[in-house]
Amino acid sequence: MKNKIGTKDNPMVLKTPPLTSEYTMHVDEKDGKEILVCTVGKTVLHYNINIINDLHVMLKKHGDWMELASADEQKPAKEGTVEAWGRAENNPVGGWYGLKKGFRGRVGMYIPPLMEALGLAEVSHNPKGNQMKAI
Numbered sequence: 001m002k003n004k005i006g007t008k009d010n011p012m013v014l015k016t017p018p019l020t021s022e023y024t025m026h027v028d029e030k031d032g033k034e035i036l037v038c039t040v041g042k043t044v045l046h047y048n049i050n051i052i053n054d055l056h057v058m059l060k061k062h063g064d065w066m067e068l069a070s071a072d073e074q075k076p077a078k079e080g081t082v083e084a085w086g087r088a089e090n091n092p093v094g095g096w097y098g099l100k101k102g103f104r105g106r107v108g109m110y111i112p113p114l115m116e117a118l119g120l121a122e123v124s125h126n127p128k129g130n131q132m133k134a135i
Contacts, residue, residue, distance in 0.1 A: 004118060005036070014113040017068060017123055017130035025114050035099060038110045046099040051111055054092045056120045058085060059134035068123075068130045070109035073102060082132060083108035 006012040011024035023040040027049065036047040059066060069081035073096075077084035086097045086107030097111075098104025112132045115121040123132045 005114070008037070011037075011039070012114070012117060014110075014117060016109055017112055017125055018127050019125050023110060025110070030099075036111075036114070040110070043103070044100075045103045045106065045110065047107070047111065048093055048097045048099060050093065051086070051097040051107065052115060052118070052120070054097075055082070055085070055111060055115065056134055058091075059121060059132065062134075065124075065131040065133045068108035068112055068132060070106050073098065073105035075105070077105070077108075081108060082112065086111070 006026040008026055008028060011026035013022060013024055015022055023038060025036060025038050027034055028037045030046065034049045036049050038045040038047065067078070067081045069078040069083045071077050071083050077087060083105065085091055087095060089095055096104040097107055112121060112123045116123045119135060121132045121134055124130045
């Protein structure tokens, strides 16, 4: 699966859920651990690579569509959404999947299209209010 996500020299090109913006995702190493590197224009975000499996497991248990509700780290996440789960104290990592202080949010924007590209989830592509569910 990691090979599908790409490398710094050959990253996976994805589009945000509303299909309005392109960004790239690749696997890299930081402090001896594999991480997801998401590049949006000049902004670089880092995510714990375990989010792929952990979110898939959570969505399977949830069993239905779940709202994405992406939000910046500084803004509160809407309860019961993918974004809220990505920073919840009761998720498998005990908090933020985002690893870069100040840029730890936006799980609901950048991880769902990756999971869809990997064949793990279905994502709606509306102008607003997008959702995802596990495959």
